[in-house]
Amino acid sequence: MENGSNPRSPNRYKRILLKLSGEALMGNKSYGIDPERLSQYAEEVKAIRETGVEVAIVIGGGNIFRGLQAADSGIERAQGDYMGMLATVMNGMALQSALENAGLFTRLMSAINMEEVAEPYIRRRAIRHLEKGRVVIFGAGTGNPYFTTDTAAALRAVEIEADVILKGTRVDGVYTADPEKDASAIRYETVTFREALGKGLRVMDMTAFALCEENSLPIVVFDMNKKGNLARLLQGEDVGTLVSNDV
Numbered sequence: 001m002e003n004g005s006n007p008r009s010p011n012r013y014k015r016i017l018l019k020l021s022g023e024a025l026m027g028n029k030s031y032g033i034d035p036e037r038l039s040q041y042a043e044e045v046k047a048i049r050e051t052g053v054e055v056a057i058v059i060g061g062g063n064i065f066r067g068l069q070a071a072d073s074g075i076e077r078a079q080g081d082y083m084g085m086l087a088t089v090m091n092g093m094a095l096q097s098a099l100e101n102a103g104l105f106t107r108l109m110s111a112i113n114m115e116e117v118a119e120p121y122i123r124r125r126a127i128r129h130l131e132k133g134r135v136v137i138f139g140a141g142t143g144n145p146y147f148t149t150d151t152a153a154a155l156r157a158v159e160i161e162a163d164v165i166l167k168g169t170r171v172d173g174v175y176t177a178d179p180e181k182d183a184s185a186i187r188y189e190t191v192t193f194r195e196a197l198g199k200g201l202r203v204m205d206m207t208a209f210a211l212c213e214e215n216s217l218p219i220v221v222f223d224m225n226k227k228g229n230l231a232r233l234l235q236g237e238d239v240g241t242l243v244s245n246d247v
Contacts, residue, residue, distance in 0.1 A: 011235060012235070013234060015130060016162055016165075019059075024169070025037055025094070043102060045099060051234070054131070058152050060088060061084045065083050077146070079145075085111070089139040092108050092137045109136060127161070130160065148208065157212075163218075164220060168224025169221060173221050187241060188241045189242070191241060204219065
């Protein structure tokens with residue numbers, strides 16, 4: 001039986017948009033999907049769904065195909081971007097299966113019509129699915145070339161009136177420098193959009209970043225690969241970096 005949100009949920013957000021990179025699904029592989037990582041993500045989502053949080057997900061396709069790299073193969077940019085969009089649908093189908101194996105109700109919605117495998121994206125229908133307690137996965141980006149899945153995540157989050165974008169990465173927040181290259185890099189607990197822009201901090205691409213700032217939609221960048229991080233973040237613990245207009 002499908003259930004909507006729990007009005008007594010202890011979480012700080014009621015409706016979230018979780019942004020995952022396609023590369024995250026590779027785990028320790030160099031290509032494709034790691035079943036263990038996929039299962040881990042499904043369990044993390046299940047844990048927060050059971051507390052009443054409404055969950056939408058946007059996932060990239062970089063583990064299968066990245067449109068920006070298409071030019072290296074002699075493929076025109078727009079064509080390559082469409083190929084990348086199809087890769088996000090493939091990842092969405094894999095994630096959908098993992099979530100359903102974990103006992104969750106889901107809907108995969110695509111910005112490109114392919115009704116045999118996904119529902120067409122309709123904003124009101126997506127919101128209704130969320131209200132009914134279904135995990136909604138948005139595939140095929142925005143349906144347009146030249147836009148990243150970061151931008152798709154920002155756009156969908158604004159459209160469904162999400163409270164926050166949770167950007168799951170392999171690092172535990174936004175740093176003064178790349179922590180994988182600079183051991184002295186310091187993590188920000190909070191930072192404003194203006195500060196992040198002024199300091200050249202890479203949070204999302206500029207189109208997505210501007211969309212979030214204009215709509216006062218906060219972003220939390222956090223380590224999705226650390227077990228339990230997603231639940232701890234929603235319960236108000238100091239996990240990741242909060243980017244917002246006012247901090």
